[in-house]
Amino acid sequence: MAASKETKETGGKVPRFRSLEEEAEFWDAHSPLDYPDYWKEVKRVKVERPLDHILGVRLDAQVIGELADIARQKGIGPSTLARMWLMERLAQERESASQRTKASPRPAPQARPSPSG
Numbered sequence: 786m787a788a789s790k791e792t793k794e795t796g797g798k799v800p801r802f803r804s805l806e807e808e809a810e811f812w813d814a815h816s817p818l819d820y821p822d823y824w825k826e827v828k829r830v831k832v833e834r835p836l837d838h839i840l841g842v843r844l845d846a847q848v849i850g851e852l853a854d855i856a857r858q859k860g861i862g863p864s865t866l867a868r869m870w871l872m873e874r875l876a877q878e879r880e881s882a883s884q885r886t887k888a889s890p891r892p893a894p895q896a897r898p899s900p901s902g
Contacts, residue, residue, distance in 0.1 A: 798820075798823075799811075799820050805858075852866060852867060
């Protein structure tokens, strides 16, 4: 098992790759089992199905192309990537709003004089 010896000699570190092609060549020649410390457990994300509502967003062709390119690199569709980004940003906004509320509580409302005098 040359890969196991190589792993022991290199300390089990996966090299940094300059391209997807270089990474593919590496994994074609090595087993992920030889690098147990490289992998980390991921938490499961529960997606409520079905997603009933659709939000139409107008984007120019260049933006859609960029979105599709990034999504392809991640192995997902452009709609999924856009939805993920929107959900991440909404979570950031909620967190930011929560911190603002904690930092500067609103003053208590003042009693107004009655219109009857």
